[in-house]
Amino acid sequence: MLIKIDGKECGCKHGEFILEVAKRNGIEIPNLCHHEGLPGQGCCRVCIVEVEINGWRNIVTACVYPLERECEVFTNSPRVIKQRAMVLALLHSLAPGSSEVSELCEKYNVPSYRRFVKKNDTKCILCGLCAKACESLGTGAISTVNRGTGKAVTTPYGEPSYECVGCASCAKVCPTGAIMVEEGAGSRKIWGKKIPLLKCKKCGEPAGTYMELRRAAEKLGEGMPELCEACRKKEIAEKLASIYGY
Amino acid sequence: MNYTILVCCGTGCIASGSLSVVEALQNEINSQGANAEVLKQIKKTGCNGFCENGPIVKIMPGGISYYKVKPKDAKAIIAQLGDEPVEALLYRDKGKAVLTQKENPFYAPQVKVALRNIGEIDPCSLDDYLARGGYDALKKAINMPPNDIIAEVEASGLRGRGGAGFPTGRKWRTAAGYDNYPKYVVCNGDEGDPGAFMDRSILEGDPHTVLEGMAICALAIGANEGYLYIRDEYGLALKHVEKAICDAEAAGFLGSNIFGSGKGLNLSVVRGGGAFVCGESTALMASIEGRVGEPRAKYIRSVQRGLWNMPTVLNNVETLANIPVIINNGGKNFASLGTEKSAGTKVFALVGKVKRTGLVEVPMGCSLRHLIYDIGGGIIGGRPFKAVQTGGPSGGCIPADMLNLPVDFDTLTSYGAMMGSGGMIIMDDRSCMVEVARYYVNFLAGESCGKCTPCREGLRQMLAILTDICEGRGKEGDVELLEEISETVLDSSLCALGKSAPNPVITTIKYFRGEYDAHIKEKKCPAGVCTAITGFEIDAAKCTGCTLCKKSCPVSAISGTAKSAHEINKNICISCGACREACRFEAIKTVQKGGLANAD
Numbered sequence: 001m002l003i004k005i006d007g008k009e010c011g012c013k014h015g016e017f018i019l020e021v022a023k024r025n026g027i028e029i030p031n032l033c034h035h036e037g038l039p040g041q042g043c044c045r046v047c048i049v050e051v052e053i054n055g056w057r058n059i060v061t062a063c064v065y066p067l068e069r070e071c072e073v074f075t076n077s078p079r080v081i082k083q084r085a086m087v088l089a090l091l092h093s094l095a096p097g098s099s100e101v102s103e104l105c106e107k108y109n110v111p112s113y114r115r116f117v118k119k120n121d122t123k124c125i126l127c128g129l130c131a132k133a134c135e136s137l138g139t140g141a142i143s144t145v146n147r148g149t150g151k152a153v154t155t156p157y158g159e160p161s162y163e164c165v166g167c168a169s170c171a172k173v174c175p176t177g178a179i180m181v182e183e184g185a186g187s188r189k190i191w192g193k194k195i196p197l198l199k200c201k202k203c204g205e206p207a208g209t210y211m212e213l214r215r216a217a218e219k220l221g222e223g224m225p226e227l228c229e230a231c232r233k234k235e236i237a238e239k240l241a242s243i244y245g246y
Numbered sequence: 247m248n249y250t251i252l253v254c255c256g257t258g259c260i261a262s263g264s265l266s267v268v269e270a271l272q273n274e275i276n277s278q279g280a281n282a283e284v285l286k287q288i289k290k291t292g293c294n295g296f297c298e299n300g301p302i303v304k305i306m307p308g309g310i311s312y313y314k315v316k317p318k319d320a321k322a323i324i325a326q327l328g329d330e331p332v333e334a335l336l337y338r339d340k341g342k343a344v345l346t347q348k349e350n351p352f353y354a355p356q357v358k359v360a361l362r363n364i365g366e367i368d369p370c371s372l373d374d375y376l377a378r379g380g381y382d383a384l385k386k387a388i389n390m391p392p393n394d395i396i397a398e399v400e401a402s403g404l405r406g407r408g409g410a411g412f413p414t415g416r417k418w419r420t421a422a423g424y425d426n427y428p429k430y431v432v433c434n435g436d437e438g439d440p441g442a443f444m445d446r447s448i449l450e451g452d453p454h455t456v457l458e459g460m461a462i463c464a465l466a467i468g469a470n471e472g473y474l475y476i477r478d479e480y481g482l483a484l485k486h487v488e489k490a491i492c493d494a495e496a497a498g499f500l501g502s503n504i505f506g507s508g509k510g511l512n513l514s515v516v517r518g519g520g521a522f523v524c525g526e527s528t529a530l531m532a533s534i535e536g537r538v539g540e541p542r543a544k545y546i547r548s549v550q551r552g553l554w555n556m557p558t559v560l561n562n563v564e565t566l567a568n569i570p571v572i573i574n575n576g577g578k579n580f581a582s583l584g585t586e587k588s589a590g591t592k593v594f595a596l597v598g599k600v601k602r603t604g605l606v607e608v609p610m611g612c613s614l615r616h617l618i619y620d621i622g623g624g625i626i627g628g629r630p631f632k633a634v635q636t637g638g639p640s641g642g643c644i645p646a647d648m649l650n651l652p653v654d655f656d657t658l659t660s661y662g663a664m665m666g667s668g669g670m671i672i673m674d675d676r677s678c679m680v681e682v683a684r685y686y687v688n689f690l691a692g693e694s695c696g697k698c699t700p701c702r703e704g705l706r707q708m709l710a711i712l713t714d715i716c717e718g719r720g721k722e723g724d725v726e727l728l729e730e731i732s733e734t735v736l737d738s739s740l741c742a743l744g745k746s747a748p749n750p751v752i753t754t755i756k757y758f759r760g761e762y763d764a765h766i767k768e769k770k771c772p773a774g775v776c777t778a779i780t781g782f783e784i785d786a787a788k789c790t791g792c793t794l795c796k797k798s799c800p801v802s803a804i805s806g807t808a809k810s811a812h813e814i815n816k817n818i819c820i821s822c823g824a825c826r827e828a829c830r831f832e833a834i835k836t837v838q839k840g841g842l843a844n845a846d
Contacts, residue, residue: 042543043698048738059737064543079737083700086734090703115727117710126696144538144696147521149706151696 005073018062018073019047029075030084030104032091032175033127034063038136044127044175045087046104050074059083085110097121098176123178126151130170130179139163139215142170142191155191166195166209200228248285249327254302254365256293256450257443257482263316264290264301270317271303274324286327289374292451293443294365295605296352299337304365309346313337352602355621357583359591360407360567361607364451369486372493375454381499383570387462388507392422395466399569401577403589407444408434408525408562409637409666410742411588411655417559420549421467424557429469431460431511432553432560435476435483436530438522439638440689442669444593445563447605449476449483452567453490457513459566461500462573464511467559472511475530477518488515522639522693526741527552527560529695540695541741562667564593584610588654592665598635598672599626608653615649618672629674633757637666639686639693640746642753643679662753664746676826678775679758680765684712686750694743701744704735708751717778718839720766725755774836777821781839784825786811788833795825795834 001012005027012021017039022029033044042064049062052072059079074080085108091101093116104110131143131153141164142155155161166188171179182189187196188209197206198213207213207228217224227235253259253268268288275286294302299313303323312323312335322332336343339351347353358364367374375381387395400415421429433456437445449456460472476484491513495501502510516534523529524539531553533539552558568590572580581589588610594617597603601623608617614634618624625631633643636653642663644651651657655665673682691705708731711724732748739745755762764772765779774780784795784804791809803819806812814825826834 040542043740045699045738045740060545061543061738061740065545083734083738086704086731087699087738090699090707090731090734093707094699094703113707113727115711115721115724116707125699126702128697147523147696148690148692148694149696149702149709150692151702 001067001070003067003071003073006075012067014068015066018049018051018060018065018067021067022062022073022075027075029062030108031063032100032104032125033129035129035133035173035175038129038132038173040064041127041129041132044091044125046084046091048080048084048087050077050080081108084108089113089116091125093118095119095123095125095176095178098123098125098178100176101125123176124153124174125176125178126153127175128153129173129175133169133173137167137169139165139167141165158192160193161191164191164193164195165211165215166190166193167212167215198224200231201226202231203228205230247328249287250306251286251288251323252291252304252306252365253288254292254294254300254304255290256297256300256447258293258297259300259302260482262297262300262314266317267301267303267315267320270320271324274320278324286324289368290370291367292364292369293447293605294347295361295447296350296602297605298603302365303335304347309348311337311345311347311350351623352604352606352621355616356607357591357609358607359571359580359583360448360564360593361451361605362571363455364447367452369451369453370489372454372490372497375452379574380454380570381458381494383573384458384461384465384499385505387465387573388505388509390465392466392468395462395573396422398577399466399572402568402572402580403577403584403587404565404568404572404580405588405655406562407564407568407592407667409664411665414561414565417549417561418463418466420547421557421559424550426556427468428471428556429467430553430556430558431463431467431469431472432531432534432558433460433472433474433566434525434527434530434560434562435474435480435487436518436525437477437480437563437667438525438693439667439669441597441671442595442638442667444595444605444668446480446483447593448563448567449480450486453483453487454494455567455570456487456563457490457494457500459561459569460513461504461511462569463559463561463566465504465509467557469559470510470512472513473516473534473553474513475516475518475524475534478520484515484517491515521695522689523695523741523743526743528741530560531558540697541743543740564668585652585654587656592653592668594653594668594670596622596670596672598670599629599674599677600624600672601626610654611652613650613652614644617653617670618649622672625672625674627674629676631672632675632677633673633679633682635663635671635673635682635686635750636669637664637749638669639689640664640743640749641666641669642749643673643682643757644753645757662749662756664749676773676775676823678716678771678773679754679761680712680771681716681773681775683751683754684709684716687712687747690743690747694747695741698740698744700735700737701739701741701747704731704739704744705747707731708735708748712751715762715765716771716776718765718769718776720762720769722766724766725759725762729755768838770838771836774823774826779839780821780823781816781837782814782819782821782823782825783835783837784812784814785833785835788831790831790833792830794828794830798824798828800824 010025031047033041042061047062088110128144141161171181195209200207301315303312303315344350396418404414405411521539524533526541529539529541584590593607635643687709691709694701696702771780789811796804803815
């Protein structure tokens with residue numbers, strides 16, 4: 001199937017999302033809450049584009065809009081530029097501390113709305129990717145709570161979560177670096193919980209928290225790993241090298 | 247003569263004490279002794295819709311209706327059965343006593359289709375429903391090819407009564423066209439609009455008609471399983487629906503073998519947890535599945551991939567209540583009511599500053615004026631009508647010069663309001679339109695799911711600006727900024743809640759711009775509602791010293807002796823306006839806080 005994005009003809013599969021097709025064709029669509037490993041979030045609305053089908057133009061979200069028929073996509077039409085600017089301005093008021101949002105605001109010439117109520121230096125844009133990552137790992141230690149303007153991401157009752165294994169996947173997928181991870185000498189602190197780190201037997205660097213490694217070992221039915229990821233990869237590479245005689 | 251005494255036991259009448267009226271009537275029948283010639287039976291019915299005049303008691307045959315009945319009235323009612331009516335309990339229209347509902351100006355212009363059985367039957371009795379032709383439509387449908395059922399619904403022109411007005415027949419046809427199973431039929435009973443109680447009334451007062459509608463839908467699309475999503479606050483509705491499902495299954499109208507045909511439908515009730523957004527189709531389905539009640543992008547419709555990703559038809563309670571009528575009397579017959587593009591009738595919850603409030607069912611296309619002045623009896627105290635807010639929190643406000651607009655899906659939408667589920671709030675000149683907009687934005691800011699940026703953050707900023715305006719901190723350019731944010735919220739929100747949330751703001755700006763300007767530029771509220779910028783003064787020339795204002799003041803800010811002019815102590819006054827409501831001589835003026843008199 002052929003579609004047009006900003007005038008450029010692009011091939012795509014039925015049901016593919018606009019964002020993927022654009023990316024493959026070197027067309028940039030800004031986004032924050034999209035993560036390839038956790039698709040379908042569709043809530044920051046920064047990736048909005050205009051789609052024209054049979055003369056009808058609509059604003060859609062590129063990261064979750066499935067291409068099912070021939071159409072023309074506009075990523076920088078006046079309407080997109082206007083609405084995207086407002087979305088970014090709203091995000092900036094929500095997360096004035098996020099450099100990612102500030103940079104997008106600058107890039108897309110978003111005016112500053114002095115009238116907007118700003119939150120104090122927070123970075124979180126409430127996209128919920130962290131909660132989605134935690135859920136898909138089967139941990140479910142954090143989640144979005146409340147609704148409307150009271151929405152937040154937190155552990156149950158805001159207390160250190162019993163379920164959290166300190167894997168910090170939430171922090172890794174966060175588009176604005178809003179989740180605090182304190183890496184200490186022998187422990188990691190995240191979501192108010194301090195979890196001891198296991199050291200790699202080879203290099204002495206932290207291999208992960210005791211709890212996450214144990215969880216992984218249980219799931220795989222193996223013993224506790226003794227090496228960090230880098231050393232483990234190195235060991236495998238060395239083994240392969242010796243087998244094939246490099 | 248056999249008399250049946252129908253006592254309204256809808257939620258409204260129960261709250262006004264109808265259950266003790268039932269008890270008193272029963273005691274009276276027992277104590278006045280069995281009269282061989284007069285057999286009396288008491289029946290608890292669903293809501294009659296005229297709740298403010300409840301408890302309502304109707305005597306059948308004849309239909310003499312009594313209002314605001316107290317347990318002490320039972321004696322006279324029973325003693326005078328078949329005799330002269332109890333004069334004191336009749337409804338009075340302009341001083342004249344009205345005997346039956348047919349002569350009552352509130353009921354007379356109504357055409358009851360969806361509400362046809364409510365108030366006439368005991369909702370807990372399957373026999374009552376059967377006696378009025380209940381399950382005839384299902385019996386008929388069971389022998390119809392699915393295509394014919396759908397064709398009949400299409401011919402009726404029935405559109406979804408939940409708000410969006412999507413053609414029901416088209417929805418069914420699309421669902422029937424998919425051949426992946428299981429398919430589901432779901433009834434949306436998560437009525438959340440403030441002031442609306444149409445669906446509650448139907449579920450409480452005639453639950454079988456909804457079940458019958460769902461069963462017909464299931465036959466048409468090929469579903470074997472269905473859910474009724476009903477908000478948990480609707481205790482009576484839940485009770486009646488659950489009983490109705492049990493009774494219908496026991497009678498073989500539902501369950502695995504409908505009318506012995508081999509076709510089946512199993513229905514379950516799911517209780518909503520109180521989130522307004524769960525009335526949105528995809529959020530509702532997420533909630534049934536046990537997930538957080540958040541909508542998803544609807545680029546793929548739920549009729550294709552709904553509950554558990556299977557084809558699902560979601561219909562509103564009132565929509566389903568119309569289905570048996572369509573199958574029984576034919577789609578064309580149904581389409582003869584209403585307008586060309588909005589067929590049939592619509593139930594409205596008429597509330598606010600109108601003389602007769604309640605639940606009314608009228609053919610589509612009747613004018614707002616008819617609803618408000620003929621059925622509603624006009625504005626309380628003869629005050630000027632200012633606006634009507636239609637369509638729930640994300641509907642719009644329609645001003646006085648548009649009272650002749652016909653009420654149908656497309657007209658209301660084209661004027662920035664919407665039909666919504668049928669809430670209709672009437673406002674007089676003492677309603678501040680900026681405050682109305684602030685109220686609804688506040689409601690939606692709290693009830694948005696909070697998932698997508700434009701809806702959550704847009705409403706957060708709009709609420710802050712509107713609050714500033716109402717409290718005298720509005721700035722030049724605020725109105726334009728509100729419009730700018732509104733545009734983005736409308737255009738780029740994820741679901742229908744966000745896509746309609748700015749409606750109250752947009753319509754009040756469009757039709758009542760002057761009020762915004764007065765708040766922002768002159769720091770005054772023309773309606774005298776916004777307490778932060780409004781004060782009250784007593785016009786000594788008009789004050790008769792009746793003391794009503796003094797009695798109504800909650801903070802004892804008013805001083806004065808009987809028959810002499812009263813005075814308000816501004817240091818104590820909280821600007822609640824209770825004195826102004828109480829005054830019968832228009833002696834209480836609104837002034838700007840600080841003492842400057844308003845222009846009027």
